Amino acid sequence: xxxxIITRFLLGSLLxxxxxxxxxxxxxxxxxxxxxxxxxxxxxxAAQAEHEDTIRLTxxxxxxxxxxxxxxxxxxxxxxxxLLGRLNIxxxxxxxxxxxxxxxxxxxxxxxxxxxxxxxxxxxxELLTLFGPVSIPVGVIRHVQVHALRAxxxxxxxxxxxxxxxxTGHDWPGPRGEMSTASNQTILLRGHPIRTRRPVAVPFVWxxxxxxxxxxxxxxxxxxxFFFFPPGIERDEEPTxxxxxxxxxxxxxxxxxxxxxxxxxxxNDRQHRELWRGAVVPFxxxxxxxxxxxxxxxxxxxxxDDRTATVASLTVELREAHVQIWNWxxxxxxxxxxxxxx
Numbered sequence: 001x002x003x004x005i006i007t008r009f010l011l012g013s014l015l016x017x018x019x020x021x022x023x024x025x026x027x028x029x030x031x032x033x034x035x036x037x038x039x040x041x042x043x044x045x046a047a048q049a050e051h052e053d054t055i056r057l058t059x060x061x062x063x064x065x066x067x068x069x070x071x072x073x074x075x076x077x078x079x080x081x082x083l084l085g086r087l088n089i090x091x092x093x094x095x096x097x098x099x100x101x102x103x104x105x106x107x108x109x110x111x112x113x114x115x116x117x118x119x120x121x122x123x124x125x126e127l128l129t130l131f132g133p134v135s136i137p138v139g140v141i142r143h144v145q146v147h148a149l150r151a152x153x154x155x156x157x158x159x160x161x162x163x164x165x166x167x168t169g170h171d172w173p174g175p176r177g178e179m180s181t182a183s184n185q186t187i188l189l190r191g192h193p194i195r196t197r198r199p200v201a202v203p204f205v206w207x208x209x210x211x212x213x214x215x216x217x218x219x220x221x222x223x224x225x226f227f228f229f230p231p232g233i234e235r236d237e238e239p240t241x242x243x244x245x246x247x248x249x250x251x252x253x254x255x256x257x258x259x260x261x262x263x264x265x266x267x268n269d270r271q272h273r274e275l276w277r278g279a280v281v282p283f284x285x286x287x288x289x290x291x292x293x294x295x296x297x298x299x300x301x302x303x304x305d306d307r308t309a310t311v312a313s314l315t316v317e318l319r320e321a322h323v324q325i326w327n328w329x330x331x332x333x334x335x336x337x338x339x340x341x342x
Contacts, residue, residue, distance in 0.1 A: 004280075014181055057127060058145040058288075059136060067136070069127025078264075079108060079118035087118065090233065097144040104138045111306065145288055156196065156339045158182050164193045166330070167238040179332030186337050188222070191330030193238075194276060199231050199320040200341050203296045208339040211288045212249060216332035221250045224334045226264075227324040228295065239324060240267055243300065243316050245293060249283050258283040260304050264316050276311040278304060288337075295321070 019309035177191010
């Protein structure tokens, strides 16, 4: 069901467009194409999106609604600040905007984690959504999350993924979840693993965005695991020789924190050798984290958001690799978006 607040915007835009059409005037539902570069992001049609870079936004509204859509990656936002004056920032450089209750004032966090306080100088934010173009007044927006640009490598579509059963040799006694799904550049991890159908040759770069929506029933934490392993593993088998990147949300005195790590799985007895443990990252449900893993011969370069580390001296030798993603515990819920390999 479309939230009531969005419905009102759509109806208002539709009525305005019909009135303009009867009067033989250009529609005012969307800004004119000649709008300058400092205007708010312009809506992108489906045809345009095929021929230019787009960027995805998630808007959380004051009534609890959430709306996702795309905008031109070349769009820019104007902000006025008390200390820095007027700032004109490309939308692709922004990570998120956290509006105060007196929007358009709020906190802007950039991709490099710099942040500043300011006021957005635009009355609306415009998106191309699943149900068409919408124009959302800034006054009803609580939070804006900017996601990565469209993949520059080879995007992995639904046909590239194989949803697997729960491994038959696993002795987990609790709930085993459901089959995971892949659709529209979005993978929903529901407890069962999902694997690329074809391996990729080393060297390669893996990129994606991840977020966690639930930690699982009766669980104090949750993990998301990316297995990189050679061909030859049956669909109902868990990879036992692999390089594994793990995001582990663990409880602490101030709630959950995210612990990234790179480990090797060295055989059927599930012996794991920790190769690297990254700095602890603040964790929030629904927050998007950007992951990039660059595999070269005998080394992996890990980038999580703006933090990078290179790990060498691998025992597991990969000439080509499948990628398998698995959330733990099975009742936790993770989302992987915009996966691509280059």
